[in-house]
Amino acid sequence: MKYGYFDDRNREYVITQPDTPLPWMNYLGCQAYFGIISNTAGGYSFYRDARLRRISRYRYNQVPFDVGGRYIYLRDDDSTEFWSPSWQPTQSDILEYTCRHGMGYTTIGSSYKGIEAYTRYFVPLDENLEIWQLSVTNHRSTRATLKGFASIEFCLWDAQDDATNFQRNFNTGQVEVEDGVIYHKTEYRERRNHFAYFGCSAPSRFDTQRETFLGRYRGWDRPKSVEAGELTNSIAYGWSPIGAHQVNIELDPQETAQFVFVLGYHENPVDKKFDPPGSQIVNKRTVKPVIAKYLSPAGADAAFEKLRQYWETTLGILQVQTPDAHTNRMVNIWNAYQCMATFNMSRSASFYESGIGRGLGFRDSNQDLLGFVHMVPSRARERILDLAATQLPTGGAYHQYQPLTKRGNNDIGGGFNDDPHWLIVGVSAYLKETGDWSILDEPVQYDNEPGSEEPLYEHLQRSFNYTLERLGPHGLPLIGRADWNDCLNLNCFSDTPGQSFQTTTNKDGKVAESVFIAGLFVYAGRELAAIAERRGLEAEATKYIGETEKMLAVINQHGWDGDWFLRAYDDFGAKIGSKECEEGRVFIESNGFCALAGIGLDDGKALKAMNAMRKHLATPHGIVVQQPAYSRYYLQLGEISSYPPGYKENAGIFCHVNPWVMIGETRLGRGDAAFDYYTRINPSAREEISDLHRCEPYVYAQMIAGKDAPTFGEAKNSWLTGTAAWNYYAITQWILGIRTSLSGLEIAPVIPQKWSGFTAKRVFRGVTYSIAVQRKGPGNSIALTVDGEPVAGNVIPIPTDGRKDVKVTGILS
Numbered sequence: 001m002k003y004g005y006f007d008d009r010n011r012e013y014v015i016t017q018p019d020t021p022l023p024w025m026n027y028l029g030c031q032a033y034f035g036i037i038s039n040t041a042g043g044y045s046f047y048r049d050a051r052l053r054r055i056s057r058y059r060y061n062q063v064p065f066d067v068g069g070r071y072i073y074l075r076d077d078d079s080t081e082f083w084s085p086s087w088q089p090t091q092s093d094i095l096e097y098t099c100r101h102g103m104g105y106t107t108i109g110s111s112y113k114g115i116e117a118y119t120r121y122f123v124p125l126d127e128n129l130e131i132w133q134l135s136v137t138n139h140r141s142t143r144a145t146l147k148g149f150a151s152i153e154f155c156l157w158d159a160q161d162d163a164t165n166f167q168r169n170f171n172t173g174q175v176e177v178e179d180g181v182i183y184h185k186t187e188y189r190e191r192r193n194h195f196a197y198f199g200c201s202a203p204s205r206f207d208t209q210r211e212t213f214l215g216r217y218r219g220w221d222r223p224k225s226v227e228a229g230e231l232t233n234s235i236a237y238g239w240s241p242i243g244a245h246q247v248n249i250e251l252d253p254q255e256t257a258q259f260v261f262v263l264g265y266h267e268n269p270v271d272k273k274f275d276p277p278g279s280q281i282v283n284k285r286t287v288k289p290v291i292a293k294y295l296s297p298a299g300a301d302a303a304f305e306k307l308r309q310y311w312e313t314t315l316g317i318l319q320v321q322t323p324d325a326h327t328n329r330m331v332n333i334w335n336a337y338q339c340m341a342t343f344n345m346s347r348s349a350s351f352y353e354s355g356i357g358r359g360l361g362f363r364d365s366n367q368d369l370l371g372f373v374h375m376v377p378s379r380a381r382e383r384i385l386d387l388a389a390t391q392l393p394t395g396g397a398y399h400q401y402q403p404l405t406k407r408g409n410n411d412i413g414g415g416f417n418d419d420p421h422w423l424i425v426g427v428s429a430y431l432k433e434t435g436d437w438s439i440l441d442e443p444v445q446y447d448n449e450p451g452s453e454e455p456l457y458e459h460l461q462r463s464f465n466y467t468l469e470r471l472g473p474h475g476l477p478l479i480g481r482a483d484w485n486d487c488l489n490l491n492c493f494s495d496t497p498g499q500s501f502q503t504t505t506n507k508d509g510k511v512a513e514s515v516f517i518a519g520l521f522v523y524a525g526r527e528l529a530a531i532a533e534r535r536g537l538e539a540e541a542t543k544y545i546g547e548t549e550k551m552l553a554v555i556n557q558h559g560w561d562g563d564w565f566l567r568a569y570d571d572f573g574a575k576i577g578s579k580e581c582e583e584g585r586v587f588i589e590s591n592g593f594c595a596l597a598g599i600g601l602d603d604g605k606a607l608k609a610m611n612a613m614r615k616h617l618a619t620p621h622g623i624v625v626q627q628p629a630y631s632r633y634y635l636q637l638g639e640i641s642s643y644p645p646g647y648k649e650n651a652g653i654f655c656h657v658n659p660w661v662m663i664g665e666t667r668l669g670r671g672d673a674a675f676d677y678y679t680r681i682n683p684s685a686r687e688e689i690s691d692l693h694r695c696e697p698y699v700y701a702q703m704i705a706g707k708d709a710p711t712f713g714e715a716k717n718s719w720l721t722g723t724a725a726w727n728y729y730a731i732t733q734w735i736l737g738i739r740t741s742l743s744g745l746e747i748a749p750v751i752p753q754k755w756s757g758f759t760a761k762r763v764f765r766g767v768t769y770s771i772a773v774q775r776k777g778p779g780n781s782i783a784l785t786v787d788g789e790p791v792a793g794n795v796i797p798i799p800t801d802g803r804k805d806v807k808v809t810g811i812l813s
């Protein structure tokens, strides 16, 4: 069953039933001010950092789901009835409910007894605020007298503290109301220089104390003031400051009125905090013009148009037309859009990530660049430099950093031995996209220590050497706390309830090794060698290649199990992911990644490994992590065996790693297999089974329950997952084969047999390429012409004559 439909022309997913299996979310904002919003207006906002600068409250894991939001109420003064056009929180019997999640905006509304109301929520470009545009139309034959209410509950900035430290926080809340704008200024009088505000285009009355607005023992579903039809102008002293506005609406039949609400964040210079100086009153001089600008419907409409243009241009960098509608929709719209969200959020704030626990992950953010770098290369550059500055002098890295401070997060620490290599992968993706070699010369600190600056290129060398200095008994890389699989904790040996598998290390292990890291090392080493070679550093390139060759020999000798690649050796030197194992006999990560890296292409290992994936791990809903699932807890394996069989890392379909197998298949020239795997987890292709899948049909989820799970096929943890970047990378660069390389744009498609071809438009280093690929034979060899001239090989030469539009044709035979 479906809960809506794709409107591809408008780049929207239209939800037509409010009680979706789970709240279906969208993101507002793509620069510094962000929000999440559900299809029934649930969600919250923050500035840069979902933990440290939380603007509004949301109650995670609440009953019912999805409580706290940008709630609007209408009240009919004649009947005294009130309702929320977004269905939540009043859950009234509305008609024509529609939620349109679009690129950076969401519109939600419905009709109720002849009154139609829609609210468009979005964050304008280059501003730290969000706009709610409410339009109300009277379809009755008589005049309607209504009240409208818009409400938001402020968070006292630090989301963790806000949810725990009540003895203090019930006392600190402070607001000001001036010219109809509500200013939330908790802690402004002391060490904060920022405040939030909530303005309204037609202010009449307001409330700022939650209890006054809601009434005692009431929830957001029936606020007392809304029921009464009049707000009370309450001022919050402590407890829970909110912003609630009342607008008075008089509509003739068929008349429409529009109201604008603006919720925003503002910082003042420390010496200009108060106005007049010496008072305790917030200085509003610089914020007032901003508020006024967007409270006008014309200002709001202009900002919306700018946002629409921004996405038109950003998505326009790569557009494809293939014979498959699901592919087109995901590549052209939703997958690219999701890559923007994962770039911005890493794994910090979603319906499943509370915004408190996790900042920007080192390995995650580097991988996210694969799907993002072409959209805004300048921001990718900045991200790379920020990430590299959290690298430790050892070459290791903090596993995460806090977006606001850009500092490595000590609570989580480091020691995930795959981390450093992802920096090489990220930098390489950036170089391939932009050809901007200057980034390698940027001085970057280690551990954010002033004075420790070295060129970024040195950081990459330390990443590489990090592994060489940490080899185990077989010559494979030591795993440390874990590798890509956070839950393969081979040095943890945790028997204490509640201990974090990721941060507790009981052993400075010198035995447990990872075949996955070995594959990653070979991959990253080759990338680094290519970079060195292009810089004219022949000797270094030779050294890197030498080391990767050595590692290859080790993989062949100790990392191969006969029919597939092993996964690891545990602390006792016992194999993981081997036919000798009772459970966890075959794993996806080492096999997928080795094949992706081209390991075993020449001697049949990659072919065998990919066949093993099909035979042992592939299911109709995607490829599971391993088989057989761990049926009990193994002290020596850690968190992986803590999950019930079929969930998460314990034999769940971890969508992030499925593309590694897709790419592996393309390296074997098997386009049908690659595309088949792509389609199995493509959310759009799963739309029809929304009741089973349950997550949004327009974005990938981290995990789909595996075949061992009673809920096989059910997705969880949507939006923030490396799945976004990797699937985008697999379909665009490997299946469609529009691939960036250090020497330019390559065209090397490995598409399904039955496809007659495809066309694409790709803007690359300032040139627009119109690409048409046609299948004339069953194979993958391609004959290219560029502006009518045949070209040898796969790389389109970068025009030297200033041409900005280039036509490329490719004949597959």
Ligand code: GLC
Residues within 6 Å of the ligand: 347, 361, 363, 364, 483, 484, 485, 486, 487, 649, 702, 721, 722
């Ligand atoms: C989560 C983490 C990611 C990790 C994966 C597998 O998605 O964010 O870093 O690689 O889980 O454990």
Ligand code: GLC
Residues within 6 Å of the ligand: 486, 487, 502, 639, 648, 649
């Ligand atoms: C849990 C999850 C894993 C995630 C990790 C992050 O272990 O299973 O997916 O990466 O937490 O801390």
